[in-house]
Structure formats: structure tokens, C-alpha cells
Amino acid sequence: MRRLLASDPDFETKFARIVNDRRESDANVASDVRAIIGQVRQKGDDALAELTSRFDKHALTAELSSWRIGKDQCQAAYDFLDKDAKDALELAATRIRAYHEGQLPEDRDYRDAQNVRLGARWSAVEAAGMYVPGGRAAYPSSLLMNAIPAKVAGVERLVVTTPTPKGEINELVLAAAHVAGVDELWRVGGAQAIAALAYGTARIKPVDVITGPGNAWVAEAKRQLFGVVGIDMVAGPSEILVIADNQNDPDWIAADLLSQAEHDPSSQSILITDDTAYAAAVEDAVDVLLSQLDTQRTATSSWDDHGVVIVVEDLVAEAPALANRLAAEHVQIALDDPEAVFAGIRHAGSVFLGRHTPEAIGDYVAGPNHVLPTGRRARFSSGLSVLDFMKRTSFISLDEQALAAIGPAAAALADIEGLPAHARSVRVRLP
Amino acid sequence: MRRLLASDPDFETKFARIVNDRRESDANVASDVRAIIGQVRQKGDDALAELTSRFDKHALTAELSSWRIGKDQCQAAYDFLDKDAKDALELAATRIRAYHEGQLPEDRDYRDAQNVRLGARWSAVEAAGMYVPGGRAAYPSSLLMNAIPAKVAGVERLVVTTPTPKGEINELVLAAAHVAGVDELWRVGGAQAIAALAYGTARIKPVDVITGPGNAWVAEAKRQLFGVVGIDMVAGPSEILVIADNQNDPDWIAADLLSQAEHDPSSQSILITDDTAYAAAVEDAVDVLLSQLDTQRTATSSWDDHGVVIVVEDLVAEAPALANRLAAEHVQIALDDPEAVFAGIRHAGSVFLGRHTPEAIGDYVAGPNHVLPTGRRARFSSGLSVLDFMKRTSFISLDEQALAAIGPAAAALADIEGLPAHARSVRVRLP
Structure with a gap:
């Protein structure tokens, strides 16, 4: 622990050191992760089985239960909790849901002074994937905080992947998955789980957005797959x-x-x-x-x-x-x-x-x-919200008069940018 | 060009091929870019001069004008345009500004049934960087579309970097920078420009968010620096x-x-x-x-x-x-x-x-x-908007009674997650 006095002459130097202190590991796992992603992309479920056996000592076999945890198991894990824990999870879920419902964005649809109709319409992504780490960092509260905003946004398919090292399952995470209404729960972890969520395999259908914390491999896989899918901020x-x-x-x-x-x-x-x-x-x-x-x-x-x-x-x-x-x-x-x-x-x-x-x-x-x-x-970034699971489609509508009002300027700009088909698509429609 | 009939028995196969067709280059420039970023981080402006000389054949010298294009030059480029072009740029800027002003998000601040005060406050990032490619893809309209949302969001410092190959400057981009109110314009391109914007150099102060299109090196640099700064979607x-x-x-x-x-x-x-x-x-x-x-x-x-x-x-x-x-x-x-x-x-x-x-x-x-x-x-993603240049801070306020109502559930969850200091920070405050 360091004690700093703002009145000390060298305070600025010491404080700047704290501001610039990087507590994140800079482990360069980029090439490892690139190889794992390539493997999953090419060999799909076979790659998942191979990597899960190697890293998690868990065998993904012909038995579906070795791959996937059923909703009945989540329900059972929830039922097994004592009443206080159940009540606490439910209170948390209810309050998280209420707050995030207030984040739902409003659509726009209006006409401006030139009678141009403009607007934007929000919609949810179809499928979201959530990474839940194994071991110490697997918190049921974290599952609620990732899953509930997705459900509030309107995501139809909510998929959790989590490693089950040596086959061990975290029952609290299952109980939280039950409370949050998770649709699928796969026993896969690491960069291979992120690759499976992004590209899909025969068993695991791809998702559109991936959130959730993870180790250096998981974080790097998300960074490398940013753009193939949407991802949340680096944690x-x-x-x-x-x-x-x-x-x-x-x-x-x-x-x-x-x-x-x-x-x-x-x-x-x-x-x-x-x-x-x-x-x-x-x-x-x-x-x-x-x-x-x-x-x-x-x-x-x-x-x-x-x-x-x-x-x-x-x-x-x-x-x-x-x-x-x-x-x-x-x-x-x-x-x-x-x-x-x-x-x-x-x-x-x-x-x-x-x-x-x-x-x-x-x-x-x-x-x-x-x-x-x-x-x-x-x-520059915000906490997770329903917006991470939604996207906006803008729209524009002109009639002949509106096009006559603003079209010539568009054509003039297309001219100076050297894009004649752009200019033509406007001018052919002018009266 | 391919013609497909939806009634053809093999339509689904053909259409699926079009859906999955990737038209993006998968050029693997990751290690080149990693090296360039490392060089800029370590040697700052010297690295920029070296790389700009090598890639753009432009000498960054002791003359400030070799590094930076002044606002007066942007004004002059604008003044040189004919009236139609000026009017078209101004009409575009005015309309873009008006639409994006309507995107400004509303803060929240309310009390719920348990008398818990909850809310969220939006604020702009302090500085935004915008990449403008050299050559064919340098469109003045693109500068307006990136810069105006940043300014509407309330960004105080708006920085453009653009390569000037063999010293050549795109006057239309300068004119657009004038219209959009760009604060700084640097003659640096490629991955080295992105690295300079993210980490800063002696001359170029770092920014918080980087947007704008670029070639494979620029795109990869943005991907690698995602998390050091905010970036827009992969284009x-x-x-x-x-x-x-x-x-x-x-x-x-x-x-x-x-x-x-x-x-x-x-x-x-x-x-x-x-x-x-x-x-x-x-x-x-x-x-x-x-x-x-x-x-x-x-x-x-x-x-x-x-x-x-x-x-x-x-x-x-x-x-x-x-x-x-x-x-x-x-x-x-x-x-x-x-x-x-x-x-x-x-x-x-x-x-x-x-x-x-x-x-x-x-x-x-x-x-x-x-x-x-x-x-x-x-x-899973949206067009650029003012939200790309803003972030949200949530806030929570409880009085003794509100804590008594919901605190025990928080402590119970901390208990099951094995986090005793969390539980204690709540319980010591309970009546």
C-alpha cells in the first residue's frame, strides 16, 4: 500500500505512475489463439473434443450430456438451493430486469422541414453467447448480469459456454442460468468456446454477440473474432x-x-x-x-x-x-x-x-x-447494457419534391468525389 | 453477375453460397502490425518519421508543416471550392448535424419502490481520432460522417490522421475538415497512425476513440488496439x-x-x-x-x-x-x-x-x-452514431432504510460466492 499526500512536491509524479500502472497481463497468446480458432473453424466439434480433453480433462463423447447441460439440470440446481439463496437470486434478477428494461431505446420516425422522412428502428440480435469461466471467477451474479440484459433486449437464443474441468459442474452457475432463462449451456471453455460461438459447429449454432469474462486466451479470442461477431469491452x-x-x-x-x-x-x-x-x-x-x-x-x-x-x-x-x-x-x-x-x-x-x-x-x-x-x-466505454444486444437500422424516405430539394447537392458531392453512378442515381429521378 | 430463380430447386444452395461468400481480404498482417505498434510505442515520433518515409515517401522533418496541416490551410481549401460545392458540403453538414442531434441519449435519475435512487449519466469522450485514407477512398463526405457525430456528442478534441503520399494533400478532405470543425490534422497514415492515436507520442496526444475506414493494416491495428481505445466496427x-x-x-x-x-x-x-x-x-x-x-x-x-x-x-x-x-x-x-x-x-x-x-x-x-x-x-451492429463518442456512468444511492430492504440479499449472494469482504461491507451498515 502506498500513501500519497497531494501537498507533496512529487505528488504528480507518483500519482501519474498510479494512473499509468498497467495491472493487466500482456501475455502474448495471439498465435496460440489463432491456431485454436483455425482448428475449430476447420474441424468443428472434433476440435472441441480434442481441445477440451487436453485443456479441461473432460471427455466430450457421443453422450449428449457430456456436451450439454440440460434445462432440467439447471432447474434441479436451483431447487436444491436454500430459500434465502433462492430469494436473493430472484430479488437480484427482478431488480436487474427492471433497471435494464428502462434502457430499452426508443425508435425514431419523423419528417423534417424538407419533408424528408427519417428515423431509426432498434432490434435485438437473434442469438447471444455468454462465456462463464470455470473455477474461482464463476459467479452466479455475473451470469445474471450478462444474461438478463440480453433477454430484456429480446434475444431469442441465449447460449452459455463454460468449462467443466475434470467434468466438474458449478451448481450455482446452473441455478443462475435457470433464473435468467438461459436456453443452451455447453461444457466447452477457453478460446475454443469463443471460436465455436462465433463460427458455429455441427452441434453449437453460431451466435451474433459474445459477452462475458475469461482468461487471457478467452479475451484474445474475443479480440480476434471482433467483427465476425459483436463482443463486449475488454475486461x-x-x-x-x-x-x-x-x-x-x-x-x-x-x-x-x-x-x-x-x-x-x-x-x-x-x-x-x-x-x-x-x-x-x-x-x-x-x-x-x-x-x-x-x-x-x-x-x-x-x-x-x-x-x-x-x-x-x-x-x-x-x-x-x-x-x-x-x-x-x-x-x-x-x-x-x-x-x-x-x-x-x-x-x-x-x-x-x-x-x-x-x-x-x-x-x-x-x-x-x-x-x-x-x-x-x-x-471511452460503458457498462454492459441492453444496447450491447441490439442494433439500429436507420431509414430514409423521400418523395419527388423532397428529392428535388436536396438531391442536387447529393449529386454535386458525388461529382466532386468522382462517383458518377451515385450522381446518376439521383439525377435520373429529378423532375 | 448471377441470376437466381427462387423457384429453382437448387435456389437454397445457391443463395446460401451468396450469403456465406466472403468478399473481405483475409490478409494476415497481424505480426507486421504488432511490430509497427511496438515501434511507435517505443520510439514515438521517430518511429512515425521512419515509417512515413518508408511507406508514404513523405519526410516528417523539424518543420511543423511537414507533420501537421493547419486550420488556415483547411479554410483556404474550403474557400477555393466553387459555390455549388460549398453549398452542397454545408447542406450535408447541416442535415447530418440535425439528424445526429436527435440521437443524443437522455440521462436517467429515478427512485424505485424500495426508495433506491438509480440512474445513468451520459458524457462525451474527451478526444476522438479519425482515420482518413489517402488516395481513392478519401471522401470528404466520409470525413463529415465521422467528425460531425463526434462534435455533436461533445468531443472537445477531434484529431484527423491521413497519409500524404509523396507529400500530396487531398484538398477536398481539408475543405471537409474545415466544415466539420476538425481540431488537428496530422500527415501520418497506416497502422503507425492508429498506434500514435492510441498511445500518443510527444507531438500527437492520445485519443479515446478511433473511427474511420482504412486498409488491411489500419483495420488490423484498430483490432489489436481495441480496449486500449474504443474503436468503431470493422468495415x-x-x-x-x-x-x-x-x-x-x-x-x-x-x-x-x-x-x-x-x-x-x-x-x-x-x-x-x-x-x-x-x-x-x-x-x-x-x-x-x-x-x-x-x-x-x-x-x-x-x-x-x-x-x-x-x-x-x-x-x-x-x-x-x-x-x-x-x-x-x-x-x-x-x-x-x-x-x-x-x-x-x-x-x-x-x-x-x-x-x-x-x-x-x-x-x-x-x-x-x-x-x-x-x-x-x-x-449485430449499427451505423456510426453519437453513442460511439459517448459513454454512460450508472449511479446508485441508498439510504439506511433502502439498504435494510435489499442489503441482506446482497450479503447472502456474497456469501454463496465466497466473498466475505463484499458481505461485510453491506452487513456493517445494516441497522
Whole structure:
């Protein structure tokens, strides 16, 4: 953990280093992934069986159940949960659905002053694929956050691929798939799963959009197949910026900081406060809490390597500019009146306002998506939404008079661009 | 050109071949591009000078004018145009601006039944870069279509990079840059320009989003840098699908078909009609028009290799399903009443309705963007819009009571996901 004082003469240098710190692995797996994609494209299901045996030690055989998990199995996994867990999943699903329904875009259809009819019509993609990692990072909440926006958008076919290493299935993911209404669930992982979703095989029909987190191979496969299918933003390690004054219980803020740190050793937690003594109190509370967590190892590693505490003079005057440079995935503003700081924040994935809004609320049940831009990508990208599963078709309609009004300009531009058939297609229709 | 009859027993086989026909080059330039990006990242402007000298035969020297084209030069290029060209550019810019202003998204801010405050706030990226190719594909209209949405979105810094081979500058592009209000114009092209925009150099500050068409190197550089910056959809050769009955003048439809064919030898023009004799009349009109075009060579090559005429029994019953499988960039519905066909079309970049709406109107002056998904990408992507230059920050605010209502479910989910700090950050705040 590093403590920075904004008043230090070398603050800018130190802060710039934190801003430019890359916590993402630059593993060059491009050629491996290219080979895997080629193999799946060429040999289809045979390639999937071969690669799944090699990487996941799982045999894809003539038995359909070795390939695919049925809806009945998802239902059974859900039924097996205790009531609290069921209720929590349902509450999360209901609230996520409600928030994302409010994102559905409106069509446009109007006539302008030249009597040109213009507009745009939104529609869902037909099929979406979602990658769910195996092991530690397989979170049921993540399945809900990817699947529900797709369903709200109107996607007819929602396909999940997930590795089942040594045949092991994550029952919580199955239960979430039941709640979210996933249509197909395939036991395939890695770059080979992404290739199968993009190009299709005999068993797995291709999809139009692929979302969901994954390891370096999965991320590179998505990057290479961008354009063959639509994909969501590249995801990096999680991060939180907490802006807090000394009126917060240090234990609360310590828990907030460690809720990101416990995700991954490369996660980052940053506190900005305006009181040096309070900074020390939070640091102490972090140390105490660390010693109590089952996720101690991961959280300690993250906090030690990437944790930052910044002390400024004036939160309202200084925090927003720092926050915008960090462009963090999560920004928590733990103040009685968070509005003044919030007003200055332009680059952030999601903002959590006030003392009673811990970031974890947004991970699970608030409603907005928890798939958010990391690694300063909030400068140019947004959380997952129904728009990731939809596309817009613009339309234009002119009658003879409207064409007479604006057609000559189109023909003139076609002339200067040296495109005579363009010009002609307009001029033949002029009165 | 191929003629297909929907009633032929082998129609499905032939049509499927057209749907799956890939007209995009699969040139594997990935490792070349990776090397160029590495060079620019490491050596900055020196790498740009070296690569520009090698690829563009243009010397980037100590003279700023060898690097950068000033706003005064853009103004001068505009002033030099004749009045018709100026008026046409201004009309195009005004109409494009008006249409894109209507795309500006609305923020959300509301309280739900649990008194949870939820919402989302949109903001523009700070800087956008736009690639403008040298030579044949450098269209002033394309500059307007990329730049104006960025400006409407609220982007403060709009940067164009364009190669100037042997020092040659395209004056029309400069004039369009003047009209669109471009802030910086750099004489750099290829993958090296994309790398400079993404990572920045001493001279060229980095941007947040890069759009604009380019050759295979430019496209691959954008793909590799996706995630470092935001990028627009991968662009392939242009295409048009015209759905027309025999009440259209065959000359009009021939001009429409060739207005795509003249773009590039790999462009594709497809006609669907319901009258074999009319199909023949359009084919004849195409042959006559081809002989008259300055773009004859390109248009003939495209029409010969990729042109298709499909004859169906019933346009309303059959054309929409075929159109959706083709998911074409442009769909023109040249019927007295285009609505019934339009209602069935789900996958298309842009639709042109009625007999007096040639596609070329949309290329220049209608208002909607002419940067549209190609190569069946309309199944999952949209034309360029202000949203490509904006991002959304969600926000959440709970008071003590709201947290008491939904917090326990969040903590329960954190428990089952094995994330104790998440659970704790909620539970410590519960009453």
C-alpha cells in the first residue's frame, strides 16, 4: 500500500505512475489463439473434443450430456438451493430486469422541414453467447448480469459456454442460468468456446454477440473474432476508488476497499480522503479486517501491491479531477452530500453515492449492470447494457419534391468525389 | 453477375453460397502490425518519421508543416471550392448535424419502490481520432460522417490522421475538415497512425476513440488496439440490396446497383424483383450504363464477380426473409408501398424507402450516417452514431432504510460466492 499526500512536491509524479500502472497481463497468446480458432473453424466439434480433453480433462463423447447441460439440470440446481439463496437470486434478477428494461431505446420516425422522412428502428440480435469461466471467477451474479440484459433486449437464443474441468459442474452457475432463462449451456471453455460461438459447429449454432469474462486466451479470442461477431469491452482486473471524509466509520471503508481487493491479486483499491489521521485509521482497520477474511491471501496481495491512500486538502475541489484521471470502474462517494463531488466526475464506470451505498450493493442487487469498464476504459466505454444486444437500422424516405430539394447537392458531392453512378442515381429521378 | 430463380430447386444452395461468400481480404498482417505498434510505442515520433518515409515517401522533418496541416490551410481549401460545392458540403453538414442531434441519449435519475435512487449519466469522450485514407477512398463526405457525430456528442478534441503520399494533400478532405470543425490534422497514415492515436507520442496526444475506414493494416491495428481505445466496427466492402417491382424505370435501378459497384471491385449489388422480364431489362440497363461510366472498370469488375439478380414470386412474402439473411449494409425498397416489406426487415444497416429514395441520398445529404455495418454485420451492429463518442456512468444511492430492504440479499449472494469482504461491507451498515 502506498500513501500519497497531494501537498507533496512529487505528488504528480507518483500519482501519474498510479494512473499509468498497467495491472493487466500482456501475455502474448495471439498465435496460440489463432491456431485454436483455425482448428475449430476447420474441424468443428472434433476440435472441441480434442481441445477440451487436453485443456479441461473432460471427455466430450457421443453422450449428449457430456456436451450439454440440460434445462432440467439447471432447474434441479436451483431447487436444491436454500430459500434465502433462492430469494436473493430472484430479488437480484427482478431488480436487474427492471433497471435494464428502462434502457430499452426508443425508435425514431419523423419528417423534417424538407419533408424528408427519417428515423431509426432498434432490434435485438437473434442469438447471444455468454462465456462463464470455470473455477474461482464463476459467479452466479455475473451470469445474471450478462444474461438478463440480453433477454430484456429480446434475444431469442441465449447460449452459455463454460468449462467443466475434470467434468466438474458449478451448481450455482446452473441455478443462475435457470433464473435468467438461459436456453443452451455447453461444457466447452477457453478460446475454443469463443471460436465455436462465433463460427458455429455441427452441434453449437453460431451466435451474433459474445459477452462475458475469461482468461487471457478467452479475451484474445474475443479480440480476434471482433467483427465476425459483436463482443463486449475488454475486461481487466477490478478496481474501486472510495472518496470519503472522516465522518465514516473506518471499518466500513476498510470493508469497501477490501471488497475489490479480495477479487484478484491484481485488483486495485484506492482511498481519497482529506484527513491524515483518518487515513491512518482506515489503514489500521484494513489490517484488522485482512486478518479475519477467508480471502485474506488474495486481498492482502492486492492491497499490498496496488492499494493507495491519497490525502488531499479539499475533497470537493481536488477529488473529481483525480477521479477522472483514474477513470475507475467503481467510484464510491461516502459523504453526507455527495452531489458536489459527483457533479465533477466524468469518467467512471459506476458511482455509489452516500454513506449507505457500499459498492457490493451494485455487484448484486441494485439493478445497474456490474459488468463495467476497467483499466481506465471508463474514459471511452460503458457498462454492459441492453444496447450491447441490439442494433439500429436507420431509414430514409423521400418523395419527388423532397428529392428535388436536396438531391442536387447529393449529386454535386458525388461529382466532386468522382462517383458518377451515385450522381446518376439521383439525377435520373429529378423532375 | 448471377441470376437466381427462387423457384429453382437448387435456389437454397445457391443463395446460401451468396450469403456465406466472403468478399473481405483475409490478409494476415497481424505480426507486421504488432511490430509497427511496438515501434511507435517505443520510439514515438521517430518511429512515425521512419515509417512515413518508408511507406508514404513523405519526410516528417523539424518543420511543423511537414507533420501537421493547419486550420488556415483547411479554410483556404474550403474557400477555393466553387459555390455549388460549398453549398452542397454545408447542406450535408447541416442535415447530418440535425439528424445526429436527435440521437443524443437522455440521462436517467429515478427512485424505485424500495426508495433506491438509480440512474445513468451520459458524457462525451474527451478526444476522438479519425482515420482518413489517402488516395481513392478519401471522401470528404466520409470525413463529415465521422467528425460531425463526434462534435455533436461533445468531443472537445477531434484529431484527423491521413497519409500524404509523396507529400500530396487531398484538398477536398481539408475543405471537409474545415466544415466539420476538425481540431488537428496530422500527415501520418497506416497502422503507425492508429498506434500514435492510441498511445500518443510527444507531438500527437492520445485519443479515446478511433473511427474511420482504412486498409488491411489500419483495420488490423484498430483490432489489436481495441480496449486500449474504443474503436468503431470493422468495415468491409460496400453492398446494396435493391428490392424493386417492374414499375420502376430499369435505368433508375441500374444506376442504384452500380452506385455500389463503382466503389470497389469487391463491392456487391443485389436486385430482388418479382418479374423475370423486368430482371432482364435491368440487366440490359446495367450493361448500357456500365459503358458510360468513368468508373466502368471498377463497377464492371464488381458487377461481373459479385452482382446478383434474384427473381421471386411475391416480394412481400419472400424478400424480407432473404434480406434478413443477407443483412446488407443498404436495402432499397423501390415500391409504391414499401411498408409491408420494411416491416419484415430486421437486419439491415440502413433502409431506403420508395421509388424516389436512391441510396446515394443517404451517402451525402439525408442526415443518417453513411458509416454502416457491412459483411452481414447488421445482424449485430449499427451505423456510426453519437453513442460511439459517448459513454454512460450508472449511479446508485441508498439510504439506511433502502439498504435494510435489499442489503441482506446482497450479503447472502456474497456469501454463496465466497466473498466475505463484499458481505461485510453491506452487513456493517445494516441497522
